[in-house]
Amino acid sequence: MTKEKNNKPSKELPLGFVDRQEKELLVRDFIISNIKEIMIKYGFQYLETPSFEYSDSIGKFLPDKDRPDEGVFSFKDENKWMSLRYDLTAPLARYVAKNYLEIPKPFKRYQLGTVWRNEKPGPGRFREFLQFDADFVGTKSLQADAELCVMISEILEKCGLTKSEYVIKISSRKITEELFKKININENQQKLTTLRALDKIDRLGWSGVKELLGAGRKDKSGDYTKGANLKSKDIKVIEETLKKKSPDTEDLVEIFKIFKNYNFNNFEFDPSVIRGLEYYTGAIFEVNLKFDVTNNRGQVIQFGSIGGGGRYDNLVNNFGNFDAPATGISIGLDRLVYALMQKKEFKVKQSKPVVICVFDKNSMKEYINVQLILRKAGISTEIYPGESKLKKQMEYANKIKSPAVILYGEDEIKSGKPTLRNLRNGKEQSIKINELANEIKKII
RNA sequence: GCAGCAGUAGCUCAGUUGGUUAGAGCACUAGUUUGUGGAACUAGGGGUCGGUGGUUCGAAUCCACCCUGCUGUACCA
Numbered sequence: 001m002t003k004e005k006n007n008k009p010s011k012e013l014p015l016g017f018v019d020r021q022e023k024e025l026l027v028r029d030f031i032i033s034n035i036k037e038i039m040i041k042y043g044f045q046y047l048e049t050p051s052f053e054y055s056d057s058i059g060k061f062l063p064d065k066d067r068p069d070e071g072v073f074s075f076k077d078e079n080k081w082m083s084l085r086y087d088l089t090a091p092l093a094r095y096v097a098k099n100y101l102e103i104p105k106p107f108k109r110y111q112l113g114t115v116w117r118n119e120k121p122g123p124g125r126f127r128e129f130l131q132f133d134a135d136f137v138g139t140k141s142l143q144a145d146a147e148l149c150v151m152i153s154e155i156l157e158k159c160g161l162t163k164s165e166y167v168i169k170i171s172s173r174k175i176t177e178e179l180f181k182k183i184n185i186n187e188n189q190q191k192l193t194t195l196r197a198l199d200k201i202d203r204l205g206w207s208g209v210k211e212l213l214g215a216g217r218k219d220k221s222g223d224y225t226k227g228a229n230l231k232s233k234d235i236k237v238i239e240e241t242l243k244k245k246s247p248d249t250e251d252l253v254e255i256f257k258i259f260k261n262y263n264f265n266n267f268e269f270d271p272s273v274i275r276g277l278e279y280y281t282g283a284i285f286e287v288n289l290k291f292d293v294t295n296n297r298g299q300v301i302q303f304g305s306i307g308g309g310g311r312y313d314n315l316v317n318n319f320g321n322f323d324a325p326a327t328g329i330s331i332g333l334d335r336l337v338y339a340l341m342q343k344k345e346f347k348v349k350q351s352k353p354v355v356i357c358v359f360d361k362n363s364m365k366e367y368i369n370v371q372l373i374l375r376k377a378g379i380s381t382e383i384y385p386g387e388s389k390l391k392k393q394m395e396y397a398n399k400i401k402s403p404a405v406i407l408y409g410e411d412e413i414k415s416g417k418p419t420l421r422n423l424r425n426g427k428e429q430s431i432k433i434n435e436l437a438n439e440i441k442k443i444i
Numbered sequence: 445g446c447a448g449c450a451g452u453a454g455c456u457c458a459g460u461u462g463g464u465u466a467g468a469g470c471a472c473u474a475g476u477u478u479g480u481g482g483a484a485c486u487a488g489g490g491g492u493c494g495g496u497g498g499u500u501c502g503a504a505u506c507c508a509c510c511c512u513g514c515u516g517u518a519c520c521a
Binding site: 012015058071072086087089090117119120122196217219220223224225278279357359389390391392393394395396397398399402405407409410411419421423426428 | 477
């Protein structure tokens with residue numbers, strides 16, 4: 001690299017975007033195959049919608065209407081603004097509205113797709129990530145809400161999490177609505193500030209939340225956050241509400257009954273679960289991990305939830321007049337991958353190819369013959385992709401973690417018995433071509 | 445966005461109060477071994493010290509601004 005490097009394209013990635021390597025992708029594939037299997041079992045339809053939508057299809061449901069395009073990546077196509085989707089729920093609402101007459105009602109669909117958020121990234125948190133969504137549209141039945149939780153739990157356990165490693169926290173927007181009535185808050189901004197404060201109880205504890213409900217709070221770095229300015233007697237009422245051990249709203253009482261019928265008990269009633277969204281109208285879920293997650297320096301980090309959801313009875317109605325009450329749940333797959341990879345006992349099998357070394361270009365036909373036989377037997381096999389000294393070829397095989405190499409030089413070709421070298425223990429044996437596949441299977 | 449900390453080789457870092465040609469380990473390349481990887485030894489390549497401007501006889505080191513990263517915080521459909 002010389003002076004010219006200034007003229008060369010940057011090898012840096014845009015903020016919040018990452019290359020994902022095989023190890024991670026295989027874990028992701030493992031999770032996806034579990035999801036698909038369970039979705040079929042639960043009877044959801046598979047759907048894909050495009051990455052881009054017209055901005056007004058997703059933008060006009062933003063909670064803060066005063067800054068409609070903040071947080072999304074957008075560009076102007078001809079004269080219309082389009083944006084990369086920021087979740088899979090808004091596109092679902094658009095899809096349901098567009099296809100309302102054709103789709104079954106209720107409509108159950110699941111979707112796997114990349115979403116983009118123009119926000120500051122954090123550990124295990126990117127500006128481009130894969131999300132899984134499952135929703136019921138067109139039913140008010142609480143059976144749907146309950147089943148979503150049971151289903152998520154089945155997915156997590158299928159992926160290797162034990163009951164003690166995760167919990168689904170549940171609350172209802174109805175609880176906070178009643179609370180607001182009780183303490184007489186009507187102003188929307190104050191409601192939002194209050195909800196956001198409550199949402200932080202995990203991290204800040206009640207004392208921090210109390211500060212945010214009152215005048216405000218100074219964080220570790222010295223930054224100051226303005227509070228909701230509630231009266232201390234109202235804060236007292238909120239504190240009492242948060243202490244409740246069991247729900248007194250009808251929806252949650254019903255949902256918990258259904259859980260019992262499913263024998264599902266890995267949930268927790270938690271009135272501090274808020275999920276910040278304005279569009280939720282009933283039950284709210286949040287999927288939390290119960291073990292520490294660390295960054296690549298080994299420090300424990302604030303990881304937050306790996307997914308959540310809830311009931312949103314009015315969202316589809318934003319596109320017109322539809323009878324489409326809905327409930328859904330989503331998981332951030334990359335966050336689940338990140339967390340899963342931290343579990344020591346978690347392993348995903350990677351099959352690496354057996355490498356056939358190249359001694360002499362004129363013997364290519366012989367190498368190909370061995371390759372065809374092994375591939376036919378279902379063994380991942382490659383002829384060394386290059387022209388190097390044997391030492392280089394061995395180093396290559398070692399580097400890609402190949403289980404074995406096949407040495408098929410002049411002498412071996414003459415006798416029809418290639419040498420199989422086990423790269424884990426260095427042992428070599430000379431084997432007839434037609435017995436090669438079976439021998440290799442013993443090694444793998 | 446706000447705040448704190450930090451940017452020296454591909455990676456992890458050292459670099460003394462400003463002083464010649466900027467160092468180490470790992471990785472990489474070549475060789476010791478022209479049919480044998482993971483060990484050892486030898487040699488080698490690789491840096492406008494994040495960028496720009498300033499102070500100075502002299503800056504990786506001091507100052508200003510900018511960029512990037514980490515952590516917290518805000519926002520998070």
